[in-house]
Amino acid sequence: MAQRGPTYHLHGVQKWWPTSRIMPFSVDREEGGVAIVTLSPETSRNTFNPANFNPLVEALEGLMDDPSCRSVVITGSGGFFSAGGPIDEFADAIDDGTIGQVTSEMTGTLHPLILKIRGSETIFIAAINGAAAGGGLGLALSADYRVCSEKAKLAAAFFALGLSPDGGTTWLLPRLVGVQEAKKFFFENQVWSAGTSLEKGAVDEVVSHGELIQRSVEIAKKWGRWSANSRRSSKQLLDASTSTFFETQLEFERALMIASSMTPDFAEGVSAFLEKREPVFSELYEEE
Template sequence: MVYENLIYKKGDGLALITLDRPNQANGMNYALARELANAAQDIDLDSSIKAVILTGNGRFFCAGGDVVGMSKLGDDLAPEVKRMADELHKAISTFARMSAPVIMAVNGTAAGAGFSLAVTGDYVIASESSSFTMAYTNVGLSPDGSSSYYLPRLIGIRKTQELMFTNRVLSACEACEWNLIHCVVPDDELLERAHSVASNFLNGAAGSNSAIKKLLLQTFDNGLETQMEIEGRLIAECARSDNGREGIRAFSEKRKPNFD
């Protein structure tokens, strides 16, 4: 695919995706959502990728759906919105289930679908000037982008209701206090911190990180015994792997492991 709405780079085990519609506040439309889904699929199929960074170009991470573009669709509005949501959801599902951890580097306003996308990350870093708001009901729409799944699990139903019904705007520090993100950094240090976090994944055992993602994705759906059985199977799978053997050997030899 030729990417016209995002910048997609891969190398040395890292994939970097930059939403690239700065003149439209990186607003989500069908084309951007489709490209995002395609990039996610490409990463998922590439076993060399051990970490992903997703950020936005310009002053916005993603200001939600491209409402100006939507206003021009006429009778095609509803089917086009559904097509866009389907592609966005495909991307989010792929990011959630791929082996590589996904780092969200939120560089500005994250509204609507941008908010929804940001909090799906395995590790979420925000710049000091960033902000978070649902904003869907301001334009007569309802939440998408998995926010009705992730938000109640991250912050509980009451705070989710507050965000969705009132469109309260959270500063980066408030978002951190609410456990929506992991940390806040100065604006000019955002990508540096994202790459620092990525380096931990790049130097780590890919199988271990993949197992963590699988365990956490299932934890609210399973009972205790079911979850422990999955834990047992995954830790045994890791122990059988080359990285598992190397990690155990390195620990016993009191040296740093050399993971693939």
């Protein structure tokens, strides 16, 4: 049995990471229902190594299922936010003929996570501290808001490897920068600096490296203070808006409006309006 090492919490249960392995991430809880998930140096460089990625996915899904966690700030360490797939392991898989299975398992884990992030009531802030490349770029783009350190860089890197893009990058990036800019990004194998990423619209703001986490937490608290219904339905509606007919969008809005009107969230909002006070949606959920 592996010796017990550092701990993390999932669904309120304390879990141990073996001392023989580098802790793939840390989770720090802040006031205001914010969790900061920091990838370890090893995980940041090779996020989608299954030994690193599966526990990370499990923890992120646990935070999304926890009503007391309203926002998640995800960041990397060292010079990387996330460099995507483990190239050395790809080489081994090519040699032994298992590369199809490896990429199938990798995307089969990453893509459901990104879908859940996009549709979750939990607000995700990507605090991009360094290079975000490949599938790691997809993870950053899947967030609801991207705060970029002055040291950050965005890269696709798929074409240099002879790969097709994944991680939702071909859906997420065009919606931020436009189809033609996304094409140039991929086909020219471009690397965008923090300033260029902001200019193109791929990130929302650039701050000094030392202010990155503080600013990201500020946004996380600001966006996370609204009701779960408002957060979840707005994320889903806005994502659907670019790929549905107007009539379909109206029906989707109507269905979510009716459903949300029958929740305690709406009752609190109405009471607060009539009493001329700010709504306190946090009281509807289990506090930390």
